[in-house]
Amino acid sequence: MTFTHILRYLTTNSKISAIAQKLSSSIAIFKNMPRLFRLVWSATPLFLLISVVLTLTSSLLPAAQIYISKLIVDQVVILVEAGVAVGVMVQALLPLVGAGFSLLVLQAILQQLDSYTTQVMSDRFLLYANTKMLEQATRLDLAHYESSEFHDILNRAQQSGSSYPMRVLRLSLTLLGQVTRLVGLLALLLRFNSLVFVLLLLSALPTFWVSVRFSERRFWMTRRQTPSRRLADYFGAVLTEPKYVKEVRLFNLGNHLVEQYHSIRDEFNRESQVIARRQSLAQVSIEMVAAIAFYSAYALVLWEAIRGLVTIGDLALYAGTFQQAQSATQGILTAIATLYEFNLYVSQYFEFLDLAPQVTSPRKPKSFPTPLKEGLVLQDVYFTYPGSEQPTLKDISLTVAPTECIALVGLNGSGKTTLLKLLTRLYDIDRGLITLDDIPLSAFRLSDLRRNIGVLFQDFARYALSAQDNIGFGDLPNRDNSQQVFRAANEAGADPVINELAHGYDTVLGKMFTGGVDLSGGQWQKIGLARAFMSQAQVLILDEPTAAVDAIAEHDLFERFRQLTRGKMTFLVSHRFSTVRMADRIVVLEKGEIIETGTHEQLMKKQGRYEEMFRLQAESYTTV
Structure with missing residues (x-):
């Protein structure tokens, strides 16, 4: 049977054709492989090369060992039939036995070298991969971290990036070794009968099909479980982190939270058990197919030996070679299926690395003006948080002098802190313009802008x-x-x-x-x-700077603020009007809009929202 006949048979058989299509579709997921190997090369090029050489060398040894065993058997048969003396027989066999022993020693040495190389390469790559992920985390915008979808992506990347890239690398090297080993074994088998190749393929394809099928199921199960897994992890954090300890005990939340954690994880275990049971049942049938294929090949070789067409050494050679080739073929297809699964997980790591920040530095940034001469201007500024339908800030227009102190006042949710985030470009505005000395904030390098703004958020x-x-x-x-x-x-x-x-x-x-x-x-x-x-910095932002201090400390800080903010553009956000009064100008926000501006005295005379809030707070101190 020629190779052309084999291909024609494989493509016309519907069952095998479906498996072949599965193989083709699974190869598409391997698009991450070149990128992954570039990462490994960047992390540890020398040890990657050494590992490849060791893998190829080790993989050629099994075929050589089997062939030497065949030569030993044939030599023994010839010497026994010739009736030579024992001493002559030992002398004739000693070189072959020595060669076999040398191959075993070489194999043991190569295995230890490979173990050492793999460990060093794994450690270096793990450090490199985790560093890349942390660097990416620092590049992404604040908006990413305020999205639940992002935290799902981050969680999957953390789960996958810590181990799966290295698993793919190790398995790829194993696959390379298996292919090299199979090539050597096939070189021996094809001397006997090309039908053996068909038996090998037919016995191994079902293993591949089952492995890919259940690999997909496990991956999509794990991916679907991400939000629930994050919730279980959150329950675990609440039960173990210091900031929750008091309330967990005071409100007797311990048993309830443990039950919630256990319920989620137990459901995961049940889903995994169902998949494992189905895969085990499928695998039993596959093992029977493999056994039938092996004994069919063995019977064929045995029949040839009975007819005297092959030697006893050939019988041992072909039987052992087919068994190893069958194992290698199954190993190759199983490795491909497992690589398919691992690459699905690696794709989650790259999914995180491929996220792009929306707030970026310009290609040709302008220098931050030092000192500020004209100040800050906000003109018709609008901003809506991602995922929200209503704008948080709308039609904000404000001019601030280089050394002016501005207090932002308003009820919770009025947009005070959001406005400060826009000044530091933690977010970019939707409409309008924000400039410093007539230069848009987006024209500055991010690091330069933020270096010139001192910030204390609540x-x-x-x-x-x-x-x-x-x-x-x-x-x-x-x-x-x-x-x-x-x-x-x-x-x-x-x-x-x-x-x-x-x-x-x-x-x-x-x-x-x-x-x-x-x-x-x-x-x-x-x-x-x-x-x-x-x-x-020339600009200072203080969001609730006295919220957690006592009255005496507040008075002390109040006196310090007067001196420390002198000569700087300062933004104060505070619900304590004793702090607010130190500002040169007070801006009152309500529902994302500026409704009042002026000094404390001007706003009190106006008897608007500021006067109302000030009076209510003052009454809370004077009422007995």
């Missing part, structure tokens, strides 16, 4: 690092400049707090790590303020 970060790091992050190039850190801490009133800690500015804040010290809300806010004061 939900500022509390890093589980040293006090020096927590403050120094406000101006990273000067993080280790102790004098500048001390100055910022002193200006924010944080210096006395830090000096009382056991290790001063080297004390780790928070309870996450051994030796860490937690601070009160007010103490943390002083640390956050110091971080904002680290920057020599």
